[in-house]
Structures are given as C-alpha cells and as structure tokens.
Amino acid sequence: MSTNDSVLVLKVGGALMQCEMGMARLMETAAKMLSQGQKVVLVHGGGYLVDEQLKVNGMETVKLEGLRVTPAEQMPIVVGALAGTSNKILQAAAVKAGVVAVGMSLADGNLVDASIKDERLGFVGEVTPKDGTYINFLLAQGWMPIVSSIAVSSDGDLLNVNADEAATVLAKLVGGKLVLLSDVSGVLDGKGQLIPQLNRDQIQQLVKQGVIEKGMKVKVEAALDVAEQMGQPVQVASWRDAAQLAALARGENIGTQIQP
Ligand SMILES: Nc1ncnc2c1ncn2[C@@H]1O[C@H](COP(=O)(O)OP(=O)(O)O)[C@@H](O)[C@H]1O
Numbered sequence: 001m002s003t004n005d006s007v008l009v010l011k012v013g014g015a016l017m018q019c020e021m022g023m024a025r026l027m028e029t030a031a032k033m034l035s036q037g038q039k040v041v042l043v044h045g046g047g048y049l050v051d052e053q054l055k056v057n058g059m060e061t062v063k064l065e066g067l068r069v070t071p072a073e074q075m076p077i078v079v080g081a082l083a084g085t086s087n088k089i090l091q092a093a094a095v096k097a098g099v100v101a102v103g104m105s106l107a108d109g110n111l112v113d114a115s116i117k118d119e120r121l122g123f124v125g126e127v128t129p130k131d132g133t134y135i136n137f138l139l140a141q142g143w144m145p146i147v148s149s150i151a152v153s154s155d156g157d158l159l160n161v162n163a164d165e166a167a168t169v170l171a172k173l174v175g176g177k178l179v180l181l182s183d184v185s186g187v188l189d190g191k192g193q194l195i196p197q198l199n200r201d202q203i204q205q206l207v208k209q210g211v212i213e214k215g216m217k218v219k220v221e222a223a224l225d226v227a228e229q230m231g232q233p234v235q236v237a238s239w240r241d242a243a244q245l246a247a248l249a250r251g252e253n254i255g256t257q258i259q260p
C-alpha cells in the first residue's frame with residue numbers, strides 16, 4: 001500500500017478532553033500544520049468519559065484485554081459519550097483555534113465495513129477500510145475531519161470500535177502517516193523509561209513479560225498492524241508534551257517508533 005505523506009492521521013485518547021490546555025495546544029498544532037498545507041485527520045477516543053457516564057447511569061465498566069465489553073444496554077451511553085460529547089468538545093476546541101472542522105464518525109460516508117468482533121465483547125466492532133471518497137473530499141477542501149470510533153454494521157447495528165483501531169483503518173484508507181497520541185510519552189519499559197523503537201519480536205516479548213498491557217497493548221498491536229501493512233513506522237507519543245507537539249509540527253519523529 002502506498003503512503004501519502006501529506007496526510008497525517010492523528011489519534012488522541014480520551015484523557016485529552018479533560019485537559020483544556022492540552023486541547024488548545026493540540027488544536028494550535030493542527031492549525032499550524034493545516035496552514036502549511038498538511039492534511040490532518042483527527043481520530044479520537046473518550047474511554048474516560050464513557051466510564052464516567054456508565055457510572056452515573058449505574059452501570060459497570062468491564063474490559064477484556066483493553067477492549068470494553070459493550071452490552072446492548074450500554075450502547076446509547078457509549079454512542080452519546082463518543083459520537084456526541086467527546087466529538088463536539090474537540091470540534092469546539094478546533095473552531096476556537098481557527099480550524100474548519102467536520103465532526104463525524106466511522107459510520108459516515110461509506111468509510112468502513114463494520115461487523116461484530118467477538119460475541120463475548122457484545123456490540124464491539126471490527127472495521128476494514130471501504131471508500132475514501134468522502135474523507136478525501138473533506139481533506140481536499142483543507143478541512144479537518146474529527147472522527148469518533150462509532151461504526152454501523154450492514155445490519156444497521158451501532159458498534160463501539162476501539163479508537164486506536166479506528167485510527168489504523170483511516171490511516172490505511174487515506175494512505176497517511178499515523179501518530180497515536182496518548183497521556184504517556186510513548187511505550188515505557190519496566191523502569192518507566194521511554195523506548196525509542198520497537199519491532200514485532202520486542203513487542204511480543206514485552207507483552208509476554210506484562211510490561212505492555214491493557215490499552216497500550218491494543219495500541220501497539222494496532223500500530224504494528226499498520227506499520228507492517230504500509231511499510232512505514234507508526235509513532236506512539238503524548239499530547240501532553242508541548243515539545244513533542246512542536247516536533248510533530250516540524251515533521252520530526254516523536255515518542256516510540258513502532259517499526260515494520
Ligand atoms: N508499557 C507501557 N507503556 C506506557 N503505558 C502503558 C504501558 N503498559 C500499559 N500502559 C498503560 O496504557 C495507557 C495508555 O493506553 P490507553 O489508556 O488506552 O490510552 P488512550 O486512551 O490515550 O488511547 C497508559 O496511560 C498506561 O496506563
């Protein structure tokens with residue numbers, strides 16, 4: 001698969017939406033990149049907000065290897081928190097930074113095919129790239145799509161997709177460079193030190209040792225999938241770190257490089 005260097009797919013985790021300053025800094029970075037002709041797709045999570053909303057509604061958060069077990073009765077809350085609140089909070093921050101943003105989800109414009117991933121997880125979706133026409137049109141206008149990880153299956157079921165997996169699918173669809181921004185500076189070793197580079201063997205080893213776990217396991221596995229399929233490194237870094245964001249705007253590598 002060929003890579004289109006002018007498209008950057010940036011994924012941000014849910015903790016960002018709880019940090020005004022982090023959002024402002026990220027959107028200023030995006031505004032700068034867009035003004036330089038860089039096309040940017042912003043994909044977001046919102047796991048924290050989902051946890052909070054489930055609790056308020058008397059429901060429990062259950063995860064299996066980093067993925068939320070999502071029974072039918074939780075879907076309205078999940079959809080509201082991700083495709084609603086999280087998406088619009090980010091859109092507001094984008095507008096404030098002068099970015100023309102289009103708030104959308106994986107279900108829009110025939111972007112992906114979606115199906116139930118594993119019956120044990122309930123309404124959790126697995127997605128594959130389908131049609132890039134809509135998103136490429138938005139990018140050609142110089143607009144920034146802000147995409148939540150809610151998809152719809154061909155049967156019309158709303159599905160909850162892990163946001164790192166959503167970002168990998170969009171990176172494949174637009175042939176872009178993928179950067180996964182979390183609340184940690186990258187993948188950390190057993191002593192909390194940043195690991196600059198990781199390949200498949202090293203990842204397998206660290207997962208086996210329990211050093212890479214939970215959400216980070218899902219993240220590096222999604223990153224490795226894209227790196228191998230597109231033959232280019234994927235970066236795992238932090239939205240918290242102003243220096244990393246500045247380096248990102250200069251086109252430099254930041255955080256941990258997941259190597260093909
Ligand atoms: N080896 C590791 N290095 C860094 N973070 C790790 C590691 N193993 C587990 N984690 C956890 O993974 C989290 C990031 O995954 P996740 O919470 O899903 O992020 P996001 O919501 O940003 O996608 C970190 O905050 C940390 O708690």
Ligand SMILES: CC(=O)N[C@@H](CCC(=O)OP(=O)(O)O)C(=O)O
Nearest residue numbers: 013014045046047067068162163
């Ligand atoms: C299936 C699944 O786990 N979906 C995730 C989607 C949101 C997400 O991935 O948010 P972060 O990026 O903030 O972790 C969830 O319900 O939490």
